[in-house]
Amino acid sequence: MQRGSDRLSVHRDEEMKHELRGLLRSGHPTRTEEWHDPEPTADDDLEIAGGPIAPGGSTASMASVRTELARHLNRHAFPAGPRDLARAMRRSYAPDSLVEPVERLPRTAKYTTVQQLAEALVESGRERQG
Numbered sequence: 001m002q003r004g005s006d007r008l009s010v011h012r013d014e015e016m017k018h019e020l021r022g023l024l025r026s027g028h029p030t031r032t033e034e035w036h037d038p039e040p041t042a043d044d045d046l047e048i049a050g051g052p053i054a055p056g057g058s059t060a061s062m063a064s065v066r067t068e069l070a071r072h073l074n075r076h077a078f079p080a081g082p083r084d085l086a087r088a089m090r091r092s093y094a095p096d097s098l099v100e101p102v103e104r105l106p107r108t109a110k111y112t113t114v115q116q117l118a119e120a121l122v123e124s125g126r127e128r129q130g
């Protein structure tokens with residue numbers, strides 16, 4: 001027999017599990033107040049609906065590429081070359097579609113800001129498309 005600091009008996013614990021089983025398996029919100037539920041993703045947000053941002057992609061704008069780079073690179077990564085930046089991005093689990101274009105940049109180049117890196121990526125993406 002278990003004696004401890006349990007507030008409920010074993011029978012009441014099993015009863016409560018049985019009561020919640022249907023709610024938890026239903027896939028519907030389990031809270032009565034709507035404001036407790038997490039907000040769903042936006043269907044009209046192209047960046048989320050279209051997958052990760054890739055420089056040179058058809059929907060990739062300068063601002064979106066810069067934002068994605070800033071999510072994975074902090075200011076302590078700069079100034080650096082493409083190899084160091086790609087390594088830092090891989091450590092922060094950046095998607096391959098963002099890291100691979102950085103690796104294709106000229107090895108001798110040095111970037112001091114996220115803006116410079118984004119400009120180089122967008123420009124190289126345009127050259128590849130055209």
